Amino acid sequence: MNLELNDRAPARFAGGAAVDNQHAGAGDINHARPDISANRRRAKAMKFLRRCRSYLLPSAPRIGAIQLATGAALVIAPFSGATWHWYLVALFGYFMHGCIGHSIGYHRYFAHRSFTAPKWAEVLFTFCGALGCVGPPLAWSFMHRRHHARPDQNGDPYTAHLYPRPHWRALFLGDYRPGYSEKRLRRVLRNQPLQRVVHRYYFGIVGGYALALLAIDWYLFLFGWAVPVALTLWISALDAYAAHHWGYRNYQTRDASRNLWWMALLFWGEGWHNNHHARPGDWNFRQRWWEFDIGAMVITAMGLRPFAADKKPATIHESRREGIGEA
Ligand SMILES: [Zn+2]
Numbered sequence: 001m002n003l004e005l006n007d008r009a010p011a012r013f014a015g016g017a018a019v020d021n022q023h024a025g026a027g028d029i030n031h032a033r034p035d036i037s038a039n040r041r042r043a044k045a046m047k048f049l050r051r052c053r054s055y056l057l058p059s060a061p062r063i064g065a066i067q068l069a070t071g072a073a074l075v076i077a078p079f080s081g082a083t084w085h086w087y088l089v090a091l092f093g094y095f096m097h098g099c100i101g102h103s104i105g106y107h108r109y110f111a112h113r114s115f116t117a118p119k120w121a122e123v124l125f126t127f128c129g130a131l132g133c134v135g136p137p138l139a140w141s142f143m144h145r146r147h148h149a150r151p152d153q154n155g156d157p158y159t160a161h162l163y164p165r166p167h168w169r170a171l172f173l174g175d176y177r178p179g180y181s182e183k184r185l186r187r188v189l190r191n192q193p194l195q196r197v198v199h200r201y202y203f204g205i206v207g208g209y210a211l212a213l214l215a216i217d218w219y220l221f222l223f224g225w226a227v228p229v230a231l232t233l234w235i236s237a238l239d240a241y242a243a244h245h246w247g248y249r250n251y252q253t254r255d256a257s258r259n260l261w262w263m264a265l266l267f268w269g270e271g272w273h274n275n276h277h278a279r280p281g282d283w284n285f286r287q288r289w290w291e292f293d294i295g296a297m298v299i300t301a302m303g304l305r306p307f308a309a310d311k312k313p314a315t316i317h318e319s320r321r322e323g324i325g326e327a
């Protein structure tokens, strides 16, 4: 019956003439109308669903909003009446999101592929970084590689050296230009099911995790997620700014990168930024004996191994040509 109605409807509306109306009674026409409106309703529902799904995709302004909201949580946390145990939970959360997720996983593994990792470690890196609101791993890696390809020049997604606006704005992740919808990124995601799901449903995964913690316990939400996320986001943004402005240089690189001891202590060794810009494919940022790299120590403790010399990308340009995760 449906097929019959669908066959008649185009003839009536396309031709304008009531082709079948001699046979079709008023009842048939009345049947055709609801069918068209059903199609419209279906199209509207699909459009609505597509729009809902687009809200789950990664977006710099939404990450910026989370940065501000969790920053507010960081300020109110000391007045929440929590016992000292919760501060240990926050420290552990900062280690998981900031060290395992951001520094080791996103930066040294996904962006620079400076060491090999088994599947379990790759999954751990992915969720530690993603739930820490750093963004999806491969999208972040694409953005970070652009920073190395054009440091402190036009096209650098987060340099403050070219800012026409106040420098404090460089601390706001919502202003970054991450290129989440780049064609090449979409091509790489096509071959990686886990990364594709994390990218497509990014804010669904993050929101679901945060709400689950909130449903269990308010303190767990505050100290187990909001405070560690705030520390990870604000300190990573500070690192991207400070380690291109203050500190000393071991290498004369073509950028303004610097080594900053207090930033290295705060952010798992990431403060040895001039060393890193000079040797981006190196998993260990330490060059002098006093430059302790906590992230490198954790990599060693996890039993992960650097790439063999013949497989390691020699320069960032080589690793860019290779493509993330394509090997
Ligand atoms: Zn840099």
Ligand SMILES: [Zn+2]
Pocket: 107, 111, 112, 144, 148, 276, 280
């Ligand atoms: Zn890097």
